[in-house]
Amino acid sequence: MRYDFNGKSVVIPDNEIDKLVSSLEISIDEAIDLWLCDNGYDEDEEQTELDEKASKVRIDKDVAPKKSTKPRKPVEKKVTDEKKALFCEILNDLTAVYGKNVKVLNENKLISVEINGIQFKIDVIQVRKPKN
DSSP states (O other): OEEEETTEEEEOOHHHHHHHHHHHTOOHHHHHHHHHHHTTSSOOHHHHHHHHHHHHSOGGGTTSOOOOSSOOOOOOOOOOHHHHHHHHHHHHHHHHHHGGGEEEEETTTEEEEEETTEEEEEEOOOOOOOOO
């Protein structure tokens, strides 16, 4: 459907007008006005008033999570004897072969080795049984 609005020709799909008429039980003229307001061609006083009220309301006022007042307890890292033994064995073997080019970056976890100017990192990770 073609509709002349303020000297402009606006194409309004017939199925949308029919849908508005049937679902809201309004006349065709009211459906055309509603479609023009919804698609930004016209302004509705009531809609503008509601937009102004909505812009004044702070949305994030109650949405932000409340900060906990008590401090978190520190994370306790559990290192098994097997992991310590494996880490020491890898470290000893690498130091025997590469000497001073071996560095421990993170105790029981990360080793750095430099071979011919190329930097390598070895990360020792223990995979634990899944909780059922």
